[in-house]
Amino acid sequence: MEASGTAEAPRPPHVAMLVTPGMGHLVPLAELAKRLAARHGVTATLITFASTASATQRSFLASLSAAISSMSLPPVDLSDLPPGATIETLMSEECARLVPALTGVLSGLRETTRLVAYVADLFGADSFDAAVAAGVPRRYLFHPGNLHGLTFILHLPEIDVSMPGEFRDLAEPVRLPGCVPIPGPDVMSSFQDKSDPCYRWMVHHAKRYLESEAILVNSFDAVEPEAARVLSHPEPGRPPVYNIGPLIRADAGEEPRAACLDWLDRQPHKSVIFVSFGSGGSLPTEEMHELALGLELSGQRFLWVVRSPSDEGSVNANYYDAESKKDPLAYLPDVGLLVPSWVPQTEVLAHEATGGFLVHCGWNSVLESLVHGVPMVAWPLFAEQRQNAVMLSEGVKAAMRVPATKRKEEIAAAVREVMAGQGKGAQVRANVAALQKAAMEALLEGGAATTALDEVVRKWTREYC
Structure with missing residues (x-):
C-alpha cells in the first residue's frame, strides 16, 4: 500500500x-x-x-x-x-x-x-x-x-x-x-x-x-x-x-435580551445600584424588608434580583438549584425595580447606568465587579464570603461593608456613600478603578x-x- x-x-x-x-x-x-x-x-x-x-x-x-x-x-x-x-x-x-x-x-x-x-x-x-x-x-x-x-x-x-x-x-x-x-x-x-x-x-x-x-x-x-x-x-x-x-x-450566550437591560438603558450614567446575592443565596424575610426599606431610603435607583426568603432553610438554600422556590416579590413592599431569580449579571455590571453593586462577596461576583469597574457594598452570607468581605473592605478597600445589624438606615448610608463617592466611598471608587486597570493588564x-x-x-x- x-x-x-x-x-x-x-x-x-x-x-x-x-x-x-x-x-x-x-x-x-x-x-x-x-x-x-x-x-x-x-x-x-x-x-x-x-x-x-x-x-x-x-x-x-x-x-x-x-x-x-x-x-x-x-x-x-x-x-x-x-x-x-x-x-x-x-x-x-x-x-x-x-x-x-x-x-x-x-x-x-x-x-x-x-x-x-x-x-x-x-x-x-x-x-x-x-x-x-x-x-x-x-x-x-x-x-x-x-x-x-x-x-x-x-x-x-x-x-x-x-x-x-x-x-x-x-x-x-x-x-x-x-x-x-x-x-x-x-x-x-x-x-x-x-x-x-x-x-x-x-x-x-x-x-x-x-x-x-x-x-x-x-x-x-x-x-x-x-x-x-x-x-x-x-x-x-x-x-x-x-x-x-x-x-x-x-459572554451571555444567545439568550433573548433581558428586559432589565432595556430599563437600564433609560437610566442616567452610573445612577443604579445593582443588588444580587448570587446564584445560591437568599435572605431571611426580616432582612429582605430592611434591605427594601434601606434601598428606598437611600434615594438611589436600584435593580434587585430577588429570591424567596430563607426562613425555612438556610442562607445557602438555593445552592444546588438557583431558581426561587416561591414568588419572592410577594414578600416585599412595593418599591423599586425587582426581578425574580435571575438577570444577565455580567451585562448588568458592564452597563453604563450601573454605578454600584450590593454583593454577597462570592468571588466570581467580586471579580466581575472589579473587571467592570463597579464599586461594591458588601453583604456576605455564607462559605468564604465574610472572609472576602474583610479582605475587600479592610485590605484593598474596594467595598464598604454593611454593619452586621443591617438596619435600614445603615444600609441606606452605605449605598449612598458608595454611589455618591463621598467619604470612604470616594476611596472605594478610586481603588476599584485602579483594580479594573490592573485586572485588564494581567x-x-x-x-x-x-x-x-x-x-x-x-x-x-x-x-x-
Missing part, C-alpha cells in the same frame, strides 16, 4: 477538569477551558456531577465551543448522610464515592485523546486517586476563590493542631502570611464548627492539596498583593501557585495571568509522553 503523502495531524493536548457542584465552580473552569483553547489549542472535557444537572447548567454547557466537551458522572446515593449535612460535606462525599466511576472516564479519555493533565477544583482533591489509577501524567488543583482563602486552607492542618476552641470565640483576629487579619467570626463558615464533619473534610482536603503538581488560582496580584508576594516564593512541600485570573463569564500579552498560564501549558506539552 502506498503512503498517502500527508502526515496525520497530531492530536491537540487535552485536559480533563472535574467541576464540583455549583455554577460558581463551573463558570471559571469553563472560562479557563476557553482561554486554553483560544490561546494554546488545548481541548478540554468538563466533568460534572449528576446532583447539579439543572436546566441552567445544561444550557451553559451546550453554549460552549466544540473544543470543550462535557459529561456527567453517575448519580451517587447520599441518603446515609444526616439531614443537616453541609454543602461542603455533600460535595466531598459525592466526589470520594465517584472515584471508581471517574477512573473509568479518565481511562477512556486517555485512549481517545492526548490527555496531558487533570484539573480538580477545591472540593475534588480525593479525585486525584482516579487520575493516578488512570495514569494521567499531571494533576493540578484549581482554586476558584482567592489567595486569602487558599492560604487559610493550606495553613488549616497546622492551625487545627495548634489552636484549641472555635474560630468564632477567638479574642484576636487570625493572622496569616500576606493576609489581612481575619476576625474569628468572619473565618469561612466551613471552619466554624470543629465537631461538624465539614470541618474534618476541609482539613483532609488541605492535606491532599499538597499532592497537586501546582495550584491554579482565580485571582490577580493587585487585589491581594501581599498574599501574591508570599505565595510566589517556593516553599518546600507546597505546590507552586499560579494566579491566572480574573476568569469571569465573558490578561494582556505579557501580563501576569497570561504569562502564568503559558508556563503551565508549556509543562503540559513539553513533558508529555
Whole structure:
C-alpha cells in the first residue's frame, strides 16, 4: 500500500477538569477551558456531577465551543448522610464515592485523546486517586476563590493542631502570611464548627492539596498583593501557585435580551445600584424588608434580583438549584425595580447606568465587579464570603461593608456613600478603578495571568509522553 503523502495531524493536548457542584465552580473552569483553547489549542472535557444537572447548567454547557466537551458522572446515593449535612460535606462525599466511576472516564479519555493533565477544583482533591489509577501524567488543583482563602486552607492542618476552641470565640483576629487579619467570626463558615464533619473534610482536603503538581488560582496580584508576594516564593512541600485570573463569564450566550437591560438603558450614567446575592443565596424575610426599606431610603435607583426568603432553610438554600422556590416579590413592599431569580449579571455590571453593586462577596461576583469597574457594598452570607468581605473592605478597600445589624438606615448610608463617592466611598471608587486597570493588564500579552498560564501549558506539552 502506498503512503498517502500527508502526515496525520497530531492530536491537540487535552485536559480533563472535574467541576464540583455549583455554577460558581463551573463558570471559571469553563472560562479557563476557553482561554486554553483560544490561546494554546488545548481541548478540554468538563466533568460534572449528576446532583447539579439543572436546566441552567445544561444550557451553559451546550453554549460552549466544540473544543470543550462535557459529561456527567453517575448519580451517587447520599441518603446515609444526616439531614443537616453541609454543602461542603455533600460535595466531598459525592466526589470520594465517584472515584471508581471517574477512573473509568479518565481511562477512556486517555485512549481517545492526548490527555496531558487533570484539573480538580477545591472540593475534588480525593479525585486525584482516579487520575493516578488512570495514569494521567499531571494533576493540578484549581482554586476558584482567592489567595486569602487558599492560604487559610493550606495553613488549616497546622492551625487545627495548634489552636484549641472555635474560630468564632477567638479574642484576636487570625493572622496569616500576606493576609489581612481575619476576625474569628468572619473565618469561612466551613471552619466554624470543629465537631461538624465539614470541618474534618476541609482539613483532609488541605492535606491532599499538597499532592497537586501546582495550584491554579482565580485571582490577580493587585487585589491581594501581599498574599501574591508570599505565595510566589517556593516553599518546600507546597505546590507552586499560579494566579491566572480574573476568569469571569465573558459572554451571555444567545439568550433573548433581558428586559432589565432595556430599563437600564433609560437610566442616567452610573445612577443604579445593582443588588444580587448570587446564584445560591437568599435572605431571611426580616432582612429582605430592611434591605427594601434601606434601598428606598437611600434615594438611589436600584435593580434587585430577588429570591424567596430563607426562613425555612438556610442562607445557602438555593445552592444546588438557583431558581426561587416561591414568588419572592410577594414578600416585599412595593418599591423599586425587582426581578425574580435571575438577570444577565455580567451585562448588568458592564452597563453604563450601573454605578454600584450590593454583593454577597462570592468571588466570581467580586471579580466581575472589579473587571467592570463597579464599586461594591458588601453583604456576605455564607462559605468564604465574610472572609472576602474583610479582605475587600479592610485590605484593598474596594467595598464598604454593611454593619452586621443591617438596619435600614445603615444600609441606606452605605449605598449612598458608595454611589455618591463621598467619604470612604470616594476611596472605594478610586481603588476599584485602579483594580479594573490592573485586572485588564494581567490578561494582556505579557501580563501576569497570561504569562502564568503559558508556563503551565508549556509543562503540559513539553513533558508529555
